[in-house]
Amino acid sequence: MKAGGRDVSRIMVTGGAGFIGSNFIRIVHERFPEIELLNYDKLTYAGNLENLEGVRGRYSFVQGDIQDPQLVGEAIAGADVVVNFAAETHVDRSIHDPGDFILTDVYGVFVLLEAMKRSARARLFVHVSTDEVYGSIARGFFSEESPLNPSSPYSASKVGGDRLAFSYFKTYGLPVVIARPANNYGPYQYPEKLIPFFVTRALQDQPLPLYGDGGNRRDWLHVEDTVSGILTLIEKGEPGQAYNLGAGQERSNLEVTHAILSLLGKPESLVQRVVDRKGHDFRYALDSAKMRALGWEPRIDFATGLRRTVAWYREHEDWWRKLIAKKAYMNHLQKNYE
Ligand code: NAD
Ligand code: TYD
Numbered sequence: 222m223k224a225g226g227r228d229v230s231r232i233m234v235t236g237g238a239g240f241i242g243s244n245f246i247r248i249v250h251e252r253f254p255e256i257e258l259l260n261y262d263k264l265t266y267a268g269n270l271e272n273l274e275g276v277r278g279r280y281s282f283v284q285g286d287i288q289d290p291q292l293v294g295e296a297i298a299g300a301d302v303v304v305n306f307a308a309e310t311h312v313d314r315s316i317h318d319p320g321d322f323i324l325t326d327v328y329g330v331f332v333l334l335e336a337m338k339r340s341a342r343a344r345l346f347v348h349v350s351t352d353e354v355y356g357s358i359a360r361g362f363f364s365e366e367s368p369l370n371p372s373s374p375y376s377a378s379k380v381g382g383d384r385l386a387f388s389y390f391k392t393y394g395l396p397v398v399i400a401r402p403a404n405n406y407g408p409y410q411y412p413e414k415l416i417p418f419f420v421t422r423a424l425q426d427q428p429l430p431l432y433g434d435g436g437n438r439r440d441w442l443h444v445e446d447t448v449s450g451i452l453t454l455i456e457k458g459e460p461g462q463a464y465n466l467g468a469g470q471e472r473s474n475l476e477v478t479h480a481i482l483s484l485l486g487k488p489e490s491l492v493q494r495v496v497d498r499k500g501h502d503f504r505y506a507l508d509s510a511k512m513r514a515l516g517w518e519p520r521i522d523f524a525t526g527l528r529r530t531v532a533w534y535r536e537h538e539d540w541w542r543k544l545i546a547k548k549a550y551m552n553h554l555q556k557n558y559e
Contacts, residue, residue: 222253224302224345224455225396231257233300233343235287235333236307238262240410241349241402243272244444245304245451250276261285261296262307266549271540272409287329293336297343302455304347305333308382311413312353312375313557316499319374327381334389334397346397347454350383351376352440352465354401357502364508365401365463372500383463390461398458400451402466403507406526407444408533412541413553415439416527419478420534421541423487430558433497435475438504442468443521443530453517464515467507470523480524484531495558 222229232249236242237260246258257279262268263286270282285292287307297303307329309315309322330348337346355363356370369384371377389395406416419429450466458464472480478492509517534541544550 222256222452222456227301227344229256229301229455231259231300233259233261233297233303235261235303235305236268238264238268238270238272239306239310240267241405241444241447242306243409244407245306245448246273246276246280248445248448249452250278250280254278259283259296259300261287261293263287265309266547267310267411269544288324288332290332290336293332294339297336297340300340300343302345302347303333303337303343304349304451304455305330306349308349308379310375312373313413313498314553315373315375315378317556319378322374322378323381326375326378327385330382330385334386334395337395338389338393344396345455345460346386346395347451347458348382348386348397348399349451350399350401350463351379352401352403352467352505352507353502354380354383355505357504358506359504362467362506362508363465365465365511372502387461387463396460398454398460399463400454400466401463401507402447402450403440403442403468403505405442405444405447407530408537410444412544413550415474415477416481416530417534417541419481420485420531421545423481423485423491424535424538426487426491428493429478429491430493430495431474431478432495432501434494435478436473437501438471438473438506440467440469440471440506441477441523441526442466442470442519443526446519446521449520450512450517453512453515457515464512465507465509466512467509468519468523469509471506472523480527481531484528
């Protein structure tokens with residue numbers, strides 16, 4: 222693999238024990254066995270080394286916080302490319318406890334960028350932002366030029382990290398590329414986000430707390446398509462640019478819920494209408510023409526991706542049962558749904 226015209230031999234992945242980061246590591250490890258991968262992760266409630274079981278060979282792990290300049294400086298030293306997935310990521314948690322979002326998603330990005338600035342070797346910093354930076358759109362699609370208008374402490378902190386990354390390109394000439402993916406789903410997603418939460422609840426015959434009238438809409442991108450998008454950006458992304466990664470597979474939450482119940486053969490009576498999320502964005506939708514111009518396109522259609530994902534959770538009950546037995550999960554349920 223090449224970045225900036227030169228061969229990539231070592232990638233530092235921050236947040237590699239989380240959902241998208243671990244899928245990225247698995248796929249890169251398989252497709253590019255010659256590349257050395259360094260996973261730098263704090264292991265918050267969302268970090269889980271079991272996501273990486275079986276990954277051996279040119280792979281190492283350092284437990285560390287992206288807010289730690291010393292450790293980040295040491296870890297970045299040998300890297301050609303840094304891909305920053307590390308973040309606090311759940312909107313509902315950001316509503317109850319925003320502090321860690323500001324620290325990790327803004328200050329942590331600053332620490333990484335400073336280390337990148339001092340690194341003699343690194344030639345590309347891929348910052349993983351989100352479609353949520355644009356806020357909600359009733360009709361049409363956001364392009365990369367659309368104004369940023371975040372609604373939640375999560376998305377506002379992601380705007381902070383996104384624009385800080387851009388500022389290091391503009392001010393210091395750092396080779397920064399920004400990815401803004403849509404809602405991801407797939408294997409190894411922590412069971413607090415809509416799809417894995419509802420699948421694991423339904424498997425236990427527990428109620429599915431649907432916010433408001435279930436009419437809010439999201440564009441669902443399979444995690445493997447996100448990974449292929451990030452690989453495209455490593456090879457062809459232009460420094461200083463942001464890129465939307467949309468799937469063009471928009472569904473209402475109610476449609477997603479019905480699809481899950483039908484795949485599992487569970488009754489509609491499990492759906493429980495609950496009070497709406499505060500500041501709930503109605504709809505996210507991206508124009509991904511800029512990514513498509515680089516040759517990327519999402520390949521997994523939602524029906525197939527959801528079927529595979531539901532099957533994965535059914536077959537990996539041990540994986541998610543361990544997580545839902547932990548305090549971090551139970552406290553979240555209590556705070557958010559009771
Ligand atoms: P996740 O919550 O599953 O994983 C986050 C990982 O980051 C965990 O392994 C955690 O331990 C680690 N982490 C958190 N704080 C850290 C810190 N201070 N230092 C080091 N590591 C830390 O997240 P995800 O769903 O895999 O998302 C990855 C990235 O993609 C995030 O930046 C997120 O904002 C972005 N994103 C996610 C989605 C989605 O639908 N999941 C969509 C668009 C963008
Ligand atoms: P989520 O997976 O938290 O992602 P996002 O970052 O897009 O908010 O939620 C996806 C959608 O599902 C969002 O509109 C909120 C809704 N939702 C529920 O209705 N109930 C729930 O328990 C959760 C977690 C989400």
